[in-house]
Amino acid sequence: MPHLDFTQPPFDVLSAAERQSIKKNTQVRYLAKDETLSTDDLQYFYVVLKGHVEQLLDGTFVTSYLGSNHTDHLNNNDWFDSRRLPKPMIEDGLQESDLQKDTDINELIMPYQFRAVEDTLLLQVNGTAIDKISAQNYLVRQLVSENLPERLKALQLRRSGQHLDAASYDDQQEVQQIMLQPVIDITLLPVHIVGADDNLYQAARTMTEAGLKHVLVRPTGYLQDKDSFDRTLGILTDNDICRAVSDQKNPATTPCQGYASFHLRTIDADDDIGDALLTMTRYRIHRLPVIDANGKVIGVLGQSDMLAHIGHHSQLISIQIEQATDLPSLATAVELIGRYIRAQYQNGIKMGNVSRMVQTLNAQVFTKLWQLIVPDEVMENTCVIVMGSEGRGEQIMRTDQDNALIIRDGFTHPELARFAETFNQHLANLGYPLCEGNIMMTNPMWRQPLKPFKAQISAWYKNTDPIHSIYLSAIFDGEYVCGDESLLIQIREHLKTAHRQSDLMFVRQFARAALQFGDINQWWQKLVPLLGGKPISYTIDLKKAGIFPLVHGIRTLALENDIFTDPSSKGRLKALVQARALTQERADTLLEALEFFMAQRLSVALSTDNKHAQEVDPRTLSALERDLLKECLAVVKSFKGQLSRQYQLEIG
Amino acid sequence: MRMNWLKKLSVAWQKNQLQRPELASMFAMPAPEQWVAIDCEMTGLNPKKHHLLSVAAIHINGDKIDTGNGLHLLCRPPVMPKSDTIVIHGLRTADVEHAMSYDEMLSLLLPFIGNRPLVGFFPQIDVGFLNPLVKRYMGTHLPNEVIDIRSLYSRRMMGRSQGLPSQAQHLNSILKHYNIPELGTHDAYNDAIMTAMAFLHVR
Numbered sequence A: 001m002p003h004l005d006f007t008q009p010p011f012d013v014l015s016a017a018e019r020q021s022i023k024k025n026t027q028v029r030y031l032a033k034d035e036t037l038s039t040d041d042l043q044y045f046y047v048v049l050k051g052h053v054e055q056l057l058d059g060t061f062v063t064s065y066l067g068s069n070h071t072d073h074l075n076n077n078d079w080f081d082s083r084r085l086p087k088p089m090i091e092d093g094l095q096e097s098d099l100q101k102d103t104d105i106n107e108l109i110m111p112y113q114f115r116a117v118e119d120t121l122l123l124q125v126n127g128t129a130i131d132k133i134s135a136q137n138y139l140v141r142q143l144v145s146e147n148l149p150e151r152l153k154a155l156q157l158r159r160s161g162q163h164l165d166a167a168s169y170d171d172q173q174e175v176q177q178i179m180l181q182p183v184i185d186i187t188l189l190p191v192h193i194v195g196a197d198d199n200l201y202q203a204a205r206t207m208t209e210a211g212l213k214h215v216l217v218r219p220t221g222y223l224q225d226k227d228s229f230d231r232t233l234g235i236l237t238d239n240d241i242c243r244a245v246s247d248q249k250n251p252a253t254t255p256c257q258g259y260a261s262f263h264l265r266t267i268d269a270d271d272d273i274g275d276a277l278l279t280m281t282r283y284r285i286h287r288l289p290v291i292d293a294n295g296k297v298i299g300v301l302g303q304s305d306m307l308a309h310i311g312h313h314s315q316l317i318s319i320q321i322e323q324a325t326d327l328p329s330l331a332t333a334v335e336l337i338g339r340y341i342r343a344q345y346q347n348g349i350k351m352g353n354v355s356r357m358v359q360t361l362n363a364q365v366f367t368k369l370w371q372l373i374v375p376d377e378v379m380e381n382t383c384v385i386v387m388g389s390e391g392r393g394e395q396i397m398r399t400d401q402d403n404a405l406i407i408r409d410g411f412t413h414p415e416l417a418r419f420a421e422t423f424n425q426h427l428a429n430l431g432y433p434l435c436e437g438n439i440m441m442t443n444p445m446w447r448q449p450l451k452p453f454k455a456q457i458s459a460w461y462k463n464t465d466p467i468h469s470i471y472l473s474a475i476f477d478g479e480y481v482c483g484d485e486s487l488l489i490q491i492r493e494h495l496k497t498a499h500r501q502s503d504l505m506f507v508r509q510f511a512r513a514a515l516q517f518g519d520i521n522q523w524w525q526k527l528v529p530l531l532g533g534k535p536i537s538y539t540i541d542l543k544k545a546g547i548f549p550l551v552h553g554i555r556t557l558a559l560e561n562d563i564f565t566d567p568s569s570k571g572r573l574k575a576l577v578q579a580r581a582l583t584q585e586r587a588d589t590l591l592e593a594l595e596f597f598m599a600q601r602l603s604v605a606l607s608t609d610n611k612h613a614q615e616v617d618p619r620t621l622s623a624l625e626r627d628l629l630k631e632c633l634a635v636v637k638s639f640k641g642q643l644s645r646q647y648q649l650e651i652g
Numbered sequence B: 001m002r003m004n005w006l007k008k009l010s011v012a013w014q015k016n017q018l019q020r021p022e023l024a025s026m027f028a029m030p031a032p033e034q035w036v037a038i039d040c041e042m043t044g045l046n047p048k049k050h051h052l053l054s055v056a057a058i059h060i061n062g063d064k065i066d067t068g069n070g071l072h073l074l075c076r077p078p079v080m081p082k083s084d085t086i087v088i089h090g091l092r093t094a095d096v097e098h099a100m101s102y103d104e105m106l107s108l109l110l111p112f113i114g115n116r117p118l119v120g121f122f123p124q125i126d127v128g129f130l131n132p133l134v135k136r137y138m139g140t141h142l143p144n145e146v147i148d149i150r151s152l153y154s155r156r157m158m159g160r161s162q163g164l165p166s167q168a169q170h171l172n173s174i175l176k177h178y179n180i181p182e183l184g185t186h187d188a189y190n191d192a193i194m195t196a197m198a199f200l201h202v203r
Helices: A016-024 A127-136 A138-143 A148-159 A166-180 A200-210 A238-246 A273-283 A303-310 A314-323 A327-346 A351-373 A376-381 A388-392 A416-429 A450-461 A466-476 A485-501 A506-515 A522-526 A542-560 A569-578 A584-608 A623-646 B005-017 B021-027 B083-089 B102-113 B123-138 B149-157 B171-177 B188-202
Strands: A026-031 A044-050 A052-057 A060-066 A079-081 A113-116 A120-126 A193-195 A214-218 A234-237 A287-291 A297-302 A382-386 A403-407 A447-449 A479-483 B034-042 B052-061 B071-074 B118-120 B146-148
Touching: A016 A026, A016 A127, A026 B083, A044 A052, A044 A060, A044 A127, A052 A120, A060 A623, A120 A127, A127 A138, A138 A148, A148 A584, A148 A623, A193 A200, A200 A214, A200 A238, A214 A297, A234 A238, A234 A287, A273 A287, A273 A303, A273 A351, A297 A303, A314 A327, A314 A351, A327 A351, A327 A416, A327 A584, A351 A382, A351 A416, A351 A479, A351 A584, A376 A382, A376 A479, A382 A388, A382 A485, A388 A466, A388 A479, A403 A416, A403 A450, A403 A485, A416 A447, A447 A450, A450 A466, A450 A485, A466 A485, A466 A506, A466 A542, A479 A485, A506 A542, A506 A623, A542 A569, A542 A584, A542 A623, A569 A584, A584 A623, B005 B021, B021 B102, B034 B102, B034 B123, B034 B188, B052 B102, B052 B123, B052 B188, B071 B102, B102 B123, B118 B123, B118 B188, B123 B146, B146 B149, B149 B171, B149 B188, B171 B188
Parallel strands: A193 A214, A403 A447, B034 B118, B118 B146
Antiparallel strands: A026 A120, A044 A079, A044 A120, A052 A060, A052 A113, A214 A234, A287 A297, A382 A403, A382 A479, B034 B052, B052 B071
């Protein structure tokens, strides 16, 4: 006689008392082929023991739930809460104010129907019993939550491979989310400010009394009114005083102005530790002033305090790259990046943090390599950028290199072509495969002075060839690596201008690509068992089904809203929320879904040692992953729907 | 264990009926400290109306249960299970329609149980389902001694507490009494293991 298996999620996190209570409230239920659950049955939580149930809305297929006969895993049965109601279609990025909460809305919502595709055996648990337990057990609540980000968190927690139980959850959580904690969780150094006109002697005294190795400097002409931000502050360190002394300056008469550094990198109080680490790594700085919502500095984040807080080793890789003097030593550092990715993944660190850190480290590798290849004058008169997923900071496995070289107008060097060739070749040797579409600086089209580069971009906006959209997508995602950053800034400026001058139809054409791959929900419908045998194996291409439509859709919205500064999907979403083009909630969901696909893709790639692997067979996933995969595919589907309504792309 | 003359006689007569000489060893005197735990899943309790769906058998040698080398066989019944009983045994049409025939099942099961005494919880039911099939297959019923752990348990509990014989009707109460762990799904194999564990306690 089948009964509840407590090693099966979501029941594997219950206490003994909770198990008893669930047991009492569980029955076994059988549905013959084609039988549906009646309205009275929609008050239960179901686990599919054997068989196959499909969920329909108004007769249209939504998704499927599979029993153990469809998977090779133990304890991998799908579950569903039949009480969940379809969400009303709130997906067009409307602001909350536009949504009149209508009391009748719930009465208008038709519930889902559940139909057995084959003879099916179910466990049915009283909904109220599940509610009672999830009210007191956080882990269950996460697993059966209606809210996608909650369930994704549950998956991450499980990924970390540590033993789950409610008691140890707090410690777990701390390890998991360490990169997501706000920077203000770290003890900040106190703020001491001197004026730029104050002399070095006063600054040194302030430091000594405060026991600090730095002091903040307020620039001359600073007015204390509400429009001035502390972001204009400078910093003076013990190092600067040392320089002044070795310049034989008299500390008592020399103002701080000449030795302080201004235009500091700062960080916001609500940024997370991952962001701070990234900024420090990327710009190789040791101190970050922390600015609150009012633009006031509330403390200084010191690198050593932060490292002590996280005990993380991306910094060490960074140092390795920094110290590399030739290709072999650089290759060692690149090897470390690979190991770092694996470790981060196994620790259940959030994908977005891993990928952005990897982007930063890769950018350092590229910088170092470029330095090793070219003389200083080339470095100063050109700008190296990376594009595509590397530019967006969303490439984790080194799948290919997309890069370009922007040259200052009027600058020439006879060896440029050879440098570019060497750069691409060396990167390939380091394990960044050559780009098959030849979007690399060795291709003259991607190695041009500013003016022709801009002309080229304008020509692409005419969109006379489908490849032009691909080129534009690449350059939209361009991110600075090294050289003269202003060259990239001018390219971005031109992307905006050229877009304004382009045909109004351009954005529609551009958006269309997001819909080019079919609806993957077909997958669950195709899952029909062969006569007396196993179902045919179908896999889902994570890139086509998930990553690409999300990335390209977000890219299109960013283009339309003139968002060019931060090409990462996360940055674009943030800016789209600020531009009120999307609600915060919608943006969060899109980002969560994207990161889920990226994590799945990484997991496939790590398990096969084929870094191009992006196909996943849903039957090989855990029930929780499969549930989330479905949910995230549903997010993609609704996003495509939003795009096609917004850009009138009725798919013929 | 000594066989009395009547038993010897009936064994001899049964052996006479045996149509499959290769199974003659089933009639030999069992070795000491060897048993086989069995459990079946059926579509109901009446051998005239219902059908066998699966059989599990596991050797018990001394105080060891040979869980790794047991048999767990699914059979194709002449009539497919009805929905009211599927929720009890969990075997759907799809699970048994491509399963083995009863004869195939017996060709594996009988050599496996050999001359060992059968240990079960209310094994008369299981044997009641097996015997008609066995008779058709080899000409005689199962010659094995049958041990019901319910009666061993009742004998154990005699005078220790009240009202036990009726309670002993439930395998669960025996399992609980000896703190025997619930093994995952209730299929024939897991039930046979739990029966074997209970047997080691009550023998």
